[in-house]
Amino acid sequence: MEKEEQSVAQVEVAKQRCSVNIGHLEAVVHILQQPFISGVSRVCKSIPLSPSFSREERHSSSLKDIHVDVVCILNGKPVWIIVSDRNPKYISWNTCHKSKGLKLRIQQVLAAAKSNLTLQPSSVIIFFANGIASHVYDKLRDEFGASEICLEFSVFSSNMLEETEGDWINVISRSYRDACVLEINLVDDKDVVPNSGCNVEGSTVDSSQVEVSVEKAETRLHTLEENAINVGSFQLERSIDKAETRPQLSQEDIETKLGDTFCSVITGMKLSSLDDKNSESIESRNVLAGSDLVNFDTTALIAFVSGISNGGTEKLLATPESELRERFKGNFDFVIGQIMSELQNPIHVEFGKVLCGKHGIICESVLSEFKELVLMCGGPNEKLRANKLIKCLRVVPDTPSERMMGLPTTRKLALKNKIVFGTGDHYHAPTLTANMAFVRAVSQTGMSLSSIEHRPRALTGD
Numbered sequence: 001m002e003k004e005e006q007s008v009a010q011v012e013v014a015k016q017r018c019s020v021n022i023g024h025l026e027a028v029v030h031i032l033q034q035p036f037i038s039g040v041s042r043v044c045k046s047i048p049l050s051p052s053f054s055r056e057e058r059h060s061s062s063l064k065d066i067h068v069d070v071v072c073i074l075n076g077k078p079v080w081i082i083v084s085d086r087n088p089k090y091i092s093w094n095t096c097h098k099s100k101g102l103k104l105r106i107q108q109v110l111a112a113a114k115s116n117l118t119l120q121p122s123s124v125i126i127f128f129a130n131g132i133a134s135h136v137y138d139k140l141r142d143e144f145g146a147s148e149i150c151l152e153f154s155v156f157s158s159n160m161l162e163e164t165e166g167d168w169i170n171v172i173s174r175s176y177r178d179a180c181v182l183e184i185n186l187v188d189d190k191d192v193v194p195n196s197g198c199n200v201e202g203s204t205v206d207s208s209q210v211e212v213s214v215e216k217a218e219t220r221l222h223t224l225e226e227n228a229i230n231v232g233s234f235q236l237e238r239s240i241d242k243a244e245t246r247p248q249l250s251q252e253d254i255e256t257k258l259g260d261t262f263c264s265v266i267t268g269m270k271l272s273s274l275d276d277k278n279s280e281s282i283e284s285r286n287v288l289a290g291s292d293l294v295n296f297d298t299t300a301l302i303a304f305v306s307g308i309s310n311g312g313t314e315k316l317l318a319t320p321e322s323e324l325r326e327r328f329k330g331n332f333d334f335v336i337g338q339i340m341s342e343l344q345n346p347i348h349v350e351f352g353k354v355l356c357g358k359h360g361i362i363c364e365s366v367l368s369e370f371k372e373l374v375l376m377c378g379g380p381n382e383k384l385r386a387n388k389l390i391k392c393l394r395v396v397p398d399t400p401s402e403r404m405m406g407l408p409t410t411r412k413l414a415l416k417n418k419i420v421f422g423t424g425d426h427y428h429a430p431t432l433t434a435n436m437a438f439v440r441a442v443s444q445t446g447m448s449l450s451s452i453e454h455r456p457r458a459l460t461g462d
Helices: 002-017 022-032 055-061 102-115 134-144 207-213 220-227 251-255 260-268 282-288 298-305 313-318 321-344 347-355 364-377 380-391 415-426 436-444
Strands: 037-048 065-074 077-084 123-128 159-164 167-172 180-185 293-296 359-363 393-396 431-433 451-453
Touching: 022 037, 022 065, 022 077, 037 436, 065 102, 077 102, 102 123, 102 134, 134 180, 260 298, 260 347, 260 380, 293 298, 293 415, 298 347, 298 364, 298 380, 298 431, 313 321, 347 431, 359 364, 359 415, 364 380, 364 393, 364 415, 380 393, 415 431, 415 436, 431 436, 436 451
Parallel strands: 077 123, 293 359, 293 431, 359 393, 431 451
Antiparallel strands: 037 065, 065 077, 123 180, 159 167
């Protein structure tokens, strides 16, 4: 009997523990479903306070961590999202006997956000699912600079059906018509400091290692061009046309072996290769401040110009297996897999959807590596495509974000990749990449990162 009573007591305790704020979780799920949310790295988890969080702040509030509902990318920028499902009547501003007050809660979140280097957001978003009283709204605006933001929330299935013992129960989902979304900015987007992420206090990155891998901003692209290797048609040039014009390919270009799909994707992009000497100009800043940037890593550039992606699949499949094995050595199976992938899902179709109307950017490290790879492994047509592609991209200095460079450099978090993805993060641009191992490694640290995955393609000597 005693054992039965104990088991019953344990069940009762378990039932009590299972009591959760369903409305709050429903609001969190509603946010996660939105198309403008990406790079989610944490959901309903506490973030440990940074060592830089002062002892006074820790002692006064007895805090060990801060609860954040969603850590993600919102419209290209890293944000923390705090969700409140409370009735506006019961949201108090100051501390009272029943609540610590919204003011203290916001102060703690902002202090934690500013002190956490690797997880630092550009802003904190507060989602009041049931709205907010006007006097609390005024307090948030006046004391924290909060401003209301208009987000077009997608309305998913208004009716959700749940089956219980063979019967269907109709559950009406919430509309969130009264919801109020406020944003508190932590970072001024106008402050653009070259190589801001390279000298981070307390970082495990060796400064001499960074100096070798990250070229100084003043060298810029003209130094790269002076030292570039010019081989035949592979003299990679930069265009100084205006940013808003689209690249115009002549009929001669189309009739050459560039490839129709290659030309189609290129003409759909916005030409972003401004004269790098004027990279600090107002016009340049406006271009890079837009939300229509896509950062290319080396894998994306290779996939763009690869013979596999540009109509070479049939020719490769018609080549005797022995010849292919001799050409690609241990990469034979890898290349065959890419050919079959291309036949099923042409990568230029995927790129066309992602890049249409976008400005493409690459950092100097990517440009240098891409040149070397195409020079060593690319065929004449792949070199020609590489030349055309770079004319349509804006080359920017290696400028990794502080938060990216704050991550420890490890085998999975290689410095080279931190520079490439960190530069995209600096410009709030998603990185187009096949290097998902690095993306996963970053996500495991809790950092949100904006990326677009593509399937890999190799140079074939086309």
